Amino acid sequence: MPVASSNFLVPGPTFVVELVIFLVVLWALSKWVLPPVNRVMEARQQTIARSLAEAEEATKRARELEEQHERILEQGRSEARALKDEAARVGEQLRQQLRNQGEEEYERLVTRASSDIEASARRAAEELRAQVAGLVVAVVERVLVEGVSLAGQGQLIERAISEVEAQAAARGPGSSGPVSAGTAAATRAGQ
Amino acid sequence: MASGLAPRLVAINIPVGDHVTWRVAGLSFDADTVWTSLIACAAVLGLGFYLRSKVTAAVPGKVQLFWEVVVGWVADQVEAGLGKRYRHVVPLAVTIFMLVLAANWVELLPGLWHNTDYLPSPTADVNLTYALGATVFVLTNGASIRAKGLGGYIKAFFAPPRWLAPIRALEELMKPVTLALRLFGNLFSGGIMIALLLAIPIYFFPATIVFSVVWKLFDMFIGVIQAFIFALLTILYYQFAVASEGH
Numbered sequence: 001m002p003v004a005s006s007n008f009l010v011p012g013p014t015f016v017v018e019l020v021i022f023l024v025v026l027w028a029l030s031k032w033v034l035p036p037v038n039r040v041m042e043a044r045q046q047t048i049a050r051s052l053a054e055a056e057e058a059t060k061r062a063r064e065l066e067e068q069h070e071r072i073l074e075q076g077r078s079e080a081r082a083l084k085d086e087a088a089r090v091g092e093q094l095r096q097q098l099r100n101q102g103e104e105e106y107e108r109l110v111t112r113a114s115s116d117i118e119a120s121a122r123r124a125a126e127e128l129r130a131q132v133a134g135l136v137v138a139v140v141e142r143v144l145v146e147g148v149s150l151a152g153q154g155q156l157i158e159r160a161i162s163e164v165e166a167q168a169a170a171r172g173p174g175s176s177g178p179v180s181a182g183t184a185a186a187t188r189a190g191q
Numbered sequence: 192m193a194s195g196l197a198p199r200l201v202a203i204n205i206p207v208g209d210h211v212t213w214r215v216a217g218l219s220f221d222a223d224t225v226w227t228s229l230i231a232c233a234a235v236l237g238l239g240f241y242l243r244s245k246v247t248a249a250v251p252g253k254v255q256l257f258w259e260v261v262v263g264w265v266a267d268q269v270e271a272g273l274g275k276r277y278r279h280v281v282p283l284a285v286t287i288f289m290l291v292l293a294a295n296w297v298e299l300l301p302g303l304w305h306n307t308d309y310l311p312s313p314t315a316d317v318n319l320t321y322a323l324g325a326t327v328f329v330l331t332n333g334a335s336i337r338a339k340g341l342g343g344y345i346k347a348f349f350a351p352p353r354w355l356a357p358i359r360a361l362e363e364l365m366k367p368v369t370l371a372l373r374l375f376g377n378l379f380s381g382g383i384m385i386a387l388l389l390a391i392p393i394y395f396f397p398a399t400i401v402f403s404v405v406w407k408l409f410d411m412f413i414g415v416i417q418a419f420i421f422a423l424l425t426i427l428y429y430q431f432a433v434a435s436e437g438h
Contacts, residue, residue, distance in 0.1 A: 007208070008207065008208030008316070008317065008379075009317055009372075010317070011317055011318050011321045012218075012219060012220070012318060013219065013220055014220050014221040014224055014225060014316070014318035015318045015321055015322055015325075017220060017318075018225075018228055018313070018316075018318045018319040018321075018322040019322035019325065019326065021225075021228045021229065021232050021319075022286070022290060022319070022323060022326060023326070025232050025236060025286055025289075025290050026282065026283060026286040026326075028236055028239065029235070029236075029239055029282055029285065029286050029289070030282040030286070032239065032240065033240065033242060033258075034281070034282050034285060036242075036243055036246045037242065037246060037255075037258055037259065037262050038262070039248075040246050040247060040248040040251075040255075041259055041262065043248035044248050047248065
């Protein structure tokens with residue numbers, strides 16, 4: 001091949017060939033290569049944008065769930081507090097009620113005991129009255145039967161009392177013996 | 192190779208601006224530039240169509256990732272400087288970046304024809320860089336006329352101070368030339384540097400190999416930077432062209 005040497009700053013006919021080569025590459029890249037590259041780059045950008053949006057959405061959702069969780073926990077805590085307060089209130093009410101019942105029962109028992117004591121005292125007084133009446137009748141009976149001297153007066157009284165006591169002892173405690181004895185003595189004195 | 196060593200020990204002869212040529216219909220074409228341009232073109236289109244067959248919206252492979260980084264960067268630049276209305280600038284800037292990068296990296300391949308040490312980059316020939324610059328010039332000025340109308344486009348050159356109008360016209364004309372020559376100069380000098388390093392006499396071995404490897408790695412970096420600058424300036428020139436008032 002011939003080798004030519006010339007002013008290398010001056011373009012020659014090769015310029016046209018180079019221009020054609022450049023324009024062919026430009027045309028081929030514009031038509032066949034760059035559109036798919038742009039397409040996939042845009043698709044990837046969209047995917048990234050979508051992923052970012054999804055991640056943001058997921059973060060938002062997680063935050064909402066956390067808030068909801070916190071709300072539920074707080075609600076549970078306040079319900080537990082309310083239940084505790086209610087339990088304390090009911091307990092106090094029950095204690096008050098039981099104390100009232102106890103006091104009422106005490107009052108009732110005391111009242112009954114008082115009335116029992118009163119009844120027993122009344123009964124004892126009645127028995128005493130009957131015994132005294134019987135004693136008086138017995139003493140009067142002896143005086144009438146045996147006559148009374150000043151010296152024998154003391155002995156007579158002592159004997160009458162012993163008899164009455166023996167009768168009372170023979171009848172047992174709480175019996176109405178002296179009353180019936182007194183009654184019998186009074187009947188006899190009437191005859 | 193052995194036969195080539197002897198002359199190097201005494202003198203170096205680095206060809207500058209020489210091309211293997213084809214003569215077609217009386218016209219002389221730089222065959223090496225056309226071939227290496229076609230290699231770069233095949234690399235870009237091969238990667239592009241490979242990507243097209245494997246493209247996925249899920250986890251991208253390495254090739255797709257590379258394309259996505261380039262397209263993403265260009266799209267961001269265009270959107271920030273021009274807005275969504277000028278999204279059609281993205282394929283132009285991406286094509287410029289990819290083709291220039293592939294063309295710059297062609298130098299890493301072993302050479303053919305008259306230069307067996309490395310394959311000269313097609314961007315080390317002004318024909319490709321002028322073609323790119325001319326395309327950018329036509330498209331940016333076309334966009335400017337569309338945006339401002341022909342009257343507005345011409346009036347922009349005569350904005351106060353009016354005496355700057357010739358400077359403005361010259362600046363506009365120089366834009367594609369500077370674009371083209373910046374790229375050409377960097378790659379052309381990179382090629383000369385490789386040739387110089389390879390011309391270091393063999394008794395400095397392994398310095399020759401180390402320097403060559405280090406320089407080629409640096410050249411790869413320059414290749415990326417130059418592709419980046421060309422694409423970025425294209426977007427910026429578009430931005431200036433469609434700006435409502437002056438620059």
